[in-house]
Amino acid sequence: MxxxxxxxxxxxxxxxxxxxxxxxxxxxxxxxxxxxxxxxxxxxxxxxxxxxxxxxxxxxxxxxxxxxxxxxxxxxxxxxxxxxxxxxxxxxxxxxxxxxxxxxxxxxxxxxxxxxxxxxxxxxxxxxxxxxxxxxxxxxxxxxxxxxxxDYKKENLIVKKAKEMIYYELEDILNIDEIAKELNLNKFQFIRIFKTNTGITPYQFFLNCKVIHAKKYLEQTKDLYATVVEYRFTDLSHLNKHFKRVYGLTAYAYLLSLA
The missing domain is CATH 2.60.120.10 (Jelly Rolls)
Structure with missing residues (x-):
């Protein structure tokens, strides 16, 4: 088990x-x-x-x-x-x-x-x-x-700005078109540049950050459904699914471990 x-x-x-x-x-x-x-x-x-x-x-x-x-x-x-x-x-x-x-x-x-x-x-x-x-x-x-x-490596300026924009959208829905437009790229150019520099797509990065911050929010509030609403997951099962992919257990099980 x-x-x-x-x-x-x-x-x-x-x-x-x-x-x-x-x-x-x-x-x-x-x-x-x-x-x-x-x-x-x-x-x-x-x-x-x-x-x-x-x-x-x-x-x-x-x-x-x-x-x-x-x-x-x-x-x-x-x-x-x-x-x-x-x-x-x-x-x-x-x-x-x-x-x-x-x-x-x-x-x-x-x-x-x-x-x-x-x-x-x-x-x-x-x-x-x-x-x-x-x-x-x-x-x-x-x-x-x-x-x-x-760590002298200078992060690609496009990727750095994209990450900052994605962080601002964690409580919303990721809009690739808007980010790409802000960076003067089409959406396919943006996705390709981001993945080449980070190893994951913008959407994968967005989900990973969303789960990390949902975990912090859950630790503070002890409220599963407030976390679902705050970070715009479809429902609790949606949160649990992505939470488990990163942390090995569901958000519900993690909340029980905090007691």
Whole structure:
């Protein structure tokens, strides 16, 4: 049976997951994500490159890094934990001002693995915020300057502006024609440019952002139907469908986990 449990604390979301038949669709998170494969094999495509994390593998994801995910062994369940850490918090703990990116996507480091497990356990057992902050510092102390690359890449200006416009439409219906017109492109040129630069279509990006912000809204309001209305999902089943594709469980199940 597939199982996904989330817990939030000190601007960090911890996830315990057990899956065998479930697979994540292509998506991205706004946070830095650090995880440990506890059992089985985690297979995923990261920025167009196939990855496999075996037992004790530490998985490292940068913010907005496109990926999917599935169990790589049909005979064995995949067990893993993840920590989703807001960029500003992670950079503060690192002592960095500018955005950096992990230079490796999977590492095998026993201390880092255990430090991630320790913080995950502290979050699930609702330990004091001070302890959680100390455990986060333990994690970031594992990294040296060589473990990161500075993010000097300048995002395509058209894509950057398009993303900003899409963010403004999260509570509405995506209008590709209007965005393309604003960018002096036809809609097919716009879709092609956006996908070439991001790996996903504008509509996929729109849905991914909508689900991420619906999750935050649900955490604040604890109101499923207000979330459906606020982010213009057709109905609760529509929200649940897209929520599960990103987080492994329905919005309803996630709400129950917040209690």
């Amino acid at each position: 597939d199982k996904f449990i989330y817990k939030n604390r000190v601007d960090i979301t911890a996830l315990k997951a057990k899956m065998k038949k479930f697979s994540y669709k292509k998506h991205a998170h706004e946070e830095y994500a650090l995880g440990v494969t506890l059992n089985g094999i985690q297979k995923y495509n990261l920025d167009g490159i196939n990855q496999s994390s075996y037992k004790n593998g530490v998985m490292l994801f940068n913010p907005e890094q496109l990926h999917d995910g599935e169990s790589g062994d049909n005979d064995e369940s995949l067990d893993y934990i993840m920590l989703y850490i807001k960029p500003e918090l992670f950079l503060e703990a690192l002592g960095k001002k500018d955005i950096v990116k992990f230079s490796s996507s999977i590492v095998y480091n026993e201390k880092l693995k255990q430090d991630i497990i320790n913080l995950s356990s502290a979050i699930f057992f609702e330990k004091d915020e001070a302890l959680c902050n100390e455990l986060l510092l333990n994690i970031t102390d594992n990294f040296s300057t060589n473990d990161f690359i500075l």
